[in-house]
Amino acid sequence: MLQELKEAYGFLFEEELIKEIVETGVLKTAKEGEIIMDINDYITSMPLLLEGAIKVLREDKEGNELLLYFLERGDTCALTLSCCLGQTRSEIRAVAERNTSFIMIPVSKIEEWTARYKSWRNFVFESYHSRLTEMLETIDTIAFMNMDERLLRYLQDKAKINQSEALQVTHQQIAYDLHTSRVVISRLLKKLEIEKKIQLQRNQIMVHDL
């Protein structure tokens, strides 16, 4: 755990804080597709991502889903952090996008370190900042862009996060993430293929144009 922690966060945190994290944090792993945190879960610790990737989803009362953003190594989920500190339930669902490992920090330490370590305080504020920025981008995307642009952007993001141009994903799964129907996605994917921006195979999409 120490080694991975230093790789992902060593340039951010001082020795002493790293030591405290190792002492009090709990190392966890999640397999691809596993739900790490669900809507209405009571949250008492926040994750520091070591390896892998997590996708963060929103769901409305009718069960419609929408992808908010991806988290990578070195990230934490500001929404979770926010729930922790506010003693409220989770407003989002977090699903392992690939096999993932992370350290869970209990809420008591989060507060304590905020007072004691400047580097931790900076990290927390920086996390809020990047998550707010990503939320704004999400809003831009759904408010100002058409579905074909949103789809292309989604594929590019997913390729980046998975470090691969070959995405193992079905049209139906994409439809859930973008909150639309499978038919719409199939239609637009075909259009993107004709425009030579992607290549379609069964259970796989090759993304060029990164």
Added chain:
Amino acid sequence: MLQELKEAYGFLFEEELIKEIVETGVLKTAKEGEIIMDINDYITSMPLLLEGAIKVLREDKEGNELLLYFLERGDTCALTLSCCLGQTRSEIRAVAERNTSFIMIPVSKIEEWTARYKSWRNFVFESYHSRLTEMLETIDTIAFMNMDERLLRYLQDKAKINQSEALQVTHQQIAYDLHTSRVVISRLLKKLEIEKKIQLQRNQIMVHDL
């Protein structure tokens, strides 16, 4: 300033912090419609709202606007806070919804107080939490709701924020806030009037059903 500050924040902050705010904060006012902060402005202080209301907007490259949320007495703008601490430019526009007064706190103090006052730290985290929650609601709104529902909700929010059932607003202004066209708004407003949920007059909309 002291009196208003205590009314809006007295139950949150300790005496000493209030004293510091009075010493270092700068009291400002803005008339209805005035731009308090614009996209790409360099931000070096954050506002504490004393009286009035502020609307926070997003704009894309083509100049399309979208209302994100309203701020009231006792609120601050977490996006501004985030920009302050991250030394980045503003990603949003803030416009006075009514005549408004607020205290500007310089960035240096924000950081200092975060280390020194637990109540300030709580306030900052609570602000992040409420703004993230509001952003999520905005996302729900544009992702999961149709324009007629969005419009009704907008009118209700605006009535609440302005503490009046009589809204002084044109169809065109609503269209800008919801990022649609005037014709669409006129159409849907007429529908809402037929459903007896509102009453239309020139430059004014009466909202019932709160």
Added chain:
DNA sequence: TGGTCATTGTAACCATTGTTACATTCATTG
């Protein structure tokens, strides 16, 4: 009081997205 401009009403049409329905392809498994 007449003219001008902002505001609102409304029709007709278009574009995008959503829905239903059904055919086809491919992998897996008994």
Added chain:
DNA sequence: CAATGAATGTAACAATGGTTACAATGACCA
């Protein structure tokens, strides 16, 4: 190898929202 089910392709149609165009109304000012 046939059967099954998941995944994909595609057509036809519906619904929502966006655009253009123009008329009507009301407020304000010269």
